[in-house]
Amino acid sequence: MLLFVYISYCAAGWYVMRGNMAFYGERYGFPAWIANDVVAFFLGGVLPLIVYSFVSAFCMRSFSIRFRGRGDISAVRYGLHFAVIAANIVLFLLKFIYLSVPLYAALLNIILDPVITIMFVALYLLYAFKREYVEKCMFGTVVTQVMGGFITVYALVSVISLILAVAA
Amino acid sequence: MKKLFYIISAISCAIVMAFSLIACTDAGAPSHPVDKTPDYVVSADEFSQKLEEFLSDDRTNRTTYTDAERAAAEYLRAELVSYGYADDQSDDGKKMIREFGGKNAKNETVKSQNVVATYRPSDVGDGAPNVVIGAYYDNRFDASLSDDDPTDTYVTRSHGVLANGTGVATLLVLAEYLQTQKPELDFTVTIAFFGASAVNNIGVSQYYNKQMTVAEKRNTVLMIELQRLGVDHVYAFSDYRKTRRESFFDGVAAKSGLDVYKPTQKSPLILSLRALNGIPFYQWVQSGNFSVFFNNGIPTLNVVGANWETIDLTDREGDSHANVGMGKDDTLANLKRNYPDYAQKMATAGTLVMNSLTADGFIDAMKYDRDNFPDTDVLATDWIWYAVVLGVMAIAAVVMTLLSRRLIKKYPVPPVVPPVRRNVKMAVFGMEYEDANSNDIFIDLKRVNDKTDDIFPGIPNNDGDGNIFPPLFPPPVSRDHTERDKSEVIQTDEKEPHGSESDFDPFASESEVAEKADAAKTTDDTADKIDETAAQDLKTDNAAIVPSEPEIKQNDKDASETPTEEIKKAATAPRKATPTARKTTSAGKSVSAKKSVASSARTVSAKKPIKKQTDDGENKNGGEDSSEQ
Numbered sequence: 001m002l003l004f005v006y007i008s009y010c011a012a013g014w015y016v017m018r019g020n021m022a023f024y025g026e027r028y029g030f031p032a033w034i035a036n037d038v039v040a041f042f043l044g045g046v047l048p049l050i051v052y053s054f055v056s057a058f059c060m061r062s063f064s065i066r067f068r069g070r071g072d073i074s075a076v077r078y079g080l081h082f083a084v085i086a087a088n089i090v091l092f093l094l095k096f097i098y099l100s101v102p103l104y105a106a107l108l109n110i111i112l113d114p115v116i117t118i119m120f121v122a123l124y125l126l127y128a129f130k131r132e133y134v135e136k137c138m139f140g141t142v143v144t145q146v147m148g149g150f151i152t153v154y155a156l157v158s159v160i161s162l163i164l165a166v167a168a
Numbered sequence: 169m170k171k172l173f174y175i176i177s178a179i180s181c182a183i184v185m186a187f188s189l190i191a192c193t194d195a196g197a198p199s200h201p202v203d204k205t206p207d208y209v210v211s212a213d214e215f216s217q218k219l220e221e222f223l224s225d226d227r228t229n230r231t232t233y234t235d236a237e238r239a240a241a242e243y244l245r246a247e248l249v250s251y252g253y254a255d256d257q258s259d260d261g262k263k264m265i266r267e268f269g270g271k272n273a274k275n276e277t278v279k280s281q282n283v284v285a286t287y288r289p290s291d292v293g294d295g296a297p298n299v300v301i302g303a304y305y306d307n308r309f310d311a312s313l314s315d316d317d318p319t320d321t322y323v324t325r326s327h328g329v330l331a332n333g334t335g336v337a338t339l340l341v342l343a344e345y346l347q348t349q350k351p352e353l354d355f356t357v358t359i360a361f362f363g364a365s366a367v368n369n370i371g372v373s374q375y376y377n378k379q380m381t382v383a384e385k386r387n388t389v390l391m392i393e394l395q396r397l398g399v400d401h402v403y404a405f406s407d408y409r410k411t412r413r414e415s416f417f418d419g420v421a422a423k424s425g426l427d428v429y430k431p432t433q434k435s436p437l438i439l440s441l442r443a444l445n446g447i448p449f450y451q452w453v454q455s456g457n458f459s460v461f462f463n464n465g466i467p468t469l470n471v472v473g474a475n476w477e478t479i480d481l482t483d484r485e486g487d488s489h490a491n492v493g494m495g496k497d498d499t500l501a502n503l504k505r506n507y508p509d510y511a512q513k514m515a516t517a518g519t520l521v522m523n524s525l526t527a528d529g530f531i532d533a534m535k536y537d538r539d540n541f542p543d544t545d546v547l548a549t550d551w552i553w554y555a556v557v558l559g560v561m562a563i564a565a566v567v568m569t570l571l572s573r574r575l576i577k578k579y580p581v582p583p584v585v586p587p588v589r590r591n592v593k594m595a596v597f598g599m600e601y602e603d604a605n606s607n608d609i610f611i612d613l614k615r616v617n618d619k620t621d622d623i624f625p626g627i628p629n630n631d632g633d634g635n636i637f638p639p640l641f642p643p644p645v646s647r648d649h650t651e652r653d654k655s656e657v658i659q660t661d662e663k664e665p666h667g668s669e670s671d672f673d674p675f676a677s678e679s680e681v682a683e684k685a686d687a688a689k690t691t692d693d694t695a696d697k698i699d700e701t702a703a704q705d706l707k708t709d710n711a712a713i714v715p716s717e718p719e720i721k722q723n724d725k726d727a728s729e730t731p732t733e734e735i736k737k738a739a740t741a742p743r744k745a746t747p748t749a750r751k752t753t754s755a756g757k758s759v760s761a762k763k764s765v766a767s768s769a770r771t772v773s774a775k776k777p778i779k780k781q782t783d784d785g786e787n788k789n790g791g792e793d794s795s796e797q
Contacts, residue, residue, distance in 0.1 A: 015437070016439060018436040018437070018481060019436045019437050019438035019439050019440070019449070019450075020438070020440070021436070021481050022436040022438055022452075022481035022482060022483075023438045023440070023441065023450075025480075025481055025482045026452075026482045026483055030482065032478070032479065032480040032482075035480060035481045035482050036479045036480060036481060037479060037481070038479075040481065098433065098437065099433045102408055102433060102437060102449065103408055103409065103447070103448065103544060103547055104448075104547065105437055105439065105448065105449055106439050106448035106449055106547065106548065106550065106553070107448065107547060107550075107553045109439060110550065110553040110554060110556075110557060111553060111556060111557055111560075114557055114560065114561065115557075115560060118564055135579075136575075136579035137579045137580060137581040137582065138581075139572075139575040139576075139579055140571075140572040140573065140574075140575035140576035140579070141572070141576070143568055143571055143572040143575060144568065144569075144572045147564070147568045148565075148568065151561050151564050151565050151568065154557065154561055155558060155561040155562075155565075158554045158555075158557045158558045158561065159554075159558065161550070161554045162550075162551050162554035162555060162558065165549075165550040165551040165554060166551045
């Protein structure tokens with residue numbers, strides 16, 4: 001399942017990774033078999049997958065500790081993979097907009113990723129609660145843990161990027 | 169799951185195929201028909217001849233800030249003068265060679281120069297629009313590719329053919345064409361060769377900031393740069409935003425049947441870099457001296473040689489050969505070998521420029537773009553959009569917090585009830601119990617009066633009104649299975665004191681035992697232990713419903729008349745001597761669970777099939793024989 005999550009992250013991050021590969025390829029003299037679209041595709045999903053795996057594992061672990069012996073949200077975690085895959089596929093398709101309006105590529109890239117992902121995660125949590133993947137008494141904590149993880153990561157990235165953009 | 173796997177595999181294959189198809193297409197190729205032998209304004213041979221002349225006489229060394237560069241500047245001035253340009257023909261009387269200086273990375277004073285000439289048609293006066301056509305002429309023969317590191321001793325030994333001998337030669341041809349053909353233009357054309365601009369835009373910046381007058385800047389409606397011509401394709405880039413000049417140049421190329429490419433999104437967007445004001449990304453086509461004019465609001469046209477249609481994401485000169493520009497392989501011999509049609513590419517670029525200058529509506533389109541230069545700085549101001557995202561995250565966090573609090577309040581976590589600890593206590597010699605309702609188990613020591621729950625007969629039991637505590641051991645199972653086969657109902661008199669029908673008395677005499685054995689008839693065929701439900705009921709003090717006697721009898725009758733499959737199985741199954749687990753359900757009159765246990769009113773409904781369970785060959789709660797209570 002994690003493989004599919006990885007592929008979805010590759011698709012979502014492919015367009016931006018093209019630019020990064022081009023820059024570093026030109027700067028450090030990468031040959032064509034490294035600095036190309038295929039490598040950019042598979043490289044684009046590595047870092048997001050690592051971050052996602054770490055954050056989701058951390059959230060699930062802290063939830064299990066809090067509801068020791070009572071809470072099992074492995075079903076929630078498994079379903080979350082599907083939500084993330086769906087969000088990444090939508091992002092991949094939306095990024096084709098950059099081809100027609102490249103002037104808006106930068107701002108769309110900044111805004112679309114967190115908004116679309118959090119929207120899909122929220123929709124998935126709503127679905128999970130309707131289907132009672134966890135006990136009702138754990139609803140609130142699941143919302144805090146899962147949504148909080150995503151929001152924290154995106155907020156952190158935005159803060160760092162904002163500081164760098166202002167400093168530049 | 170398998171279906172999902174197939175779907176995702178199909179999508180992945182489609183993505184890879186899409187990549188392959190995109191990589192194999194020339195996205196930037198001209199959409200108009202291309203003449204294989206277009207009508208060049210000047211023949212391709214003249215371009216190649218001009219290039220060879222420029223690179224002769226050791227002018228392969230034009231290293232920035234050196235005498236070699238100065239010598240190249242003198243050559244260019246002489247050429248322009250030979251074409252008919254006056255040395256002091258500029259508006260302010262400045263000479264062609266315009267020097268500038270500064271400090272290099274080693275803090276040494278360095279000098280360089282631009283070579284500038286102006287073509288002014290006879291009927292064009294002061295204040296007329298001006299078009300600048302430029303190309304940098306220095307190279308890095310005796311220098312590295314960077315001026316920032318004073319300790320860098322690397323030298324490229326580049327002859328500067330592609331960087332930028334071909335551009336200089338093309339501009340020389342155009343300059344000569346203007347003076348020889350004298351096209352009728354209603355604007356002036358400035359021919360500018362920039363020094364110290366091979367790796368940095370020093371010369372072009374000096375020209376714009378220091379060497380152009382205010383009037384010249386105001387009147388300049390277009391700046392055209394020629395660079396790296398002669399490789400696979402000729403690209404013409406004006407702007408990403410909607411402008412008139414882009415469609416104008418497209419029209420000129422189509423009309424002339426020129427093979428002129430346009431940069432597309434196949435060339436990667438580097439979102440983390442900025443080179444042009446208002447453009448929120450960087451592409452290879454943005455590299456050049458023209459950016460100085462672009463960033464000051466003057467429309468530009470970058471005519472550059474490259475091949476950005478390959479799978480390679482880097483800035484490629486050609487598909488079949490490695491980049492040579494700025495390197496030791498950047499020689500005329502290599503250019504002729506690797507790109508045999510380099511002269512045609514130079515001629516294509518020159519024809520595009522000249523045909524544009526002489527086309528109808530040229531100056532109007534350029535003036536329109538000059539007056540309506542787009543301002544898209546906000547798109548390139550990243551911190552604004554990161555702040556927007558932060559705001560969205562903050563709102564999401566607030567919503568999430570409120571929602572989770574509401575959910576926690578609405579669905580609170582039930583408290584974990586710790587299991588009741590039950591201690592076994594020995595009540596000795598009729599002592600008063602501390603708490604009649606205590607969860608502790610008291611073993612009362614007194615004389616047993618035909619009661620099997622007494623361990624030490626003869627010692628007062630102190631349960632005259634019935635044992636109000638749950639028995640420590642389950643009631644015994646009778647050895648007589650005959651009655652059990654017929655009926656699943658065990659009927660007891662709930663008013664009878666606990667153990668009233670039991671005939672077991674370990675301390676009774678033999679005669680007493682025989683008497684009791686004859687008299688006692690057990691009807692209990694299911695030696696269940698106290699089931700968990702009853703025990704749970706005891707803990708929570710829930711009511712246990714006990715069927716009334718008539719109901720029991722009716723149930724018995726129903727069961728005997730219509731035995732269920734399970735009862736039949738139970739009836740025919742081999743019986744074991746060991747007692748079986750007793751399962752109790754109750755229906756009917758509701759009584760206190762403790763009292764019901766104390767009064768030993770335990771019945772089994774016939775409607776529910778009884779499941780017999782063995783306890784590994786022995787009664788878990790006591791001996792093999794124990795009567796029902």
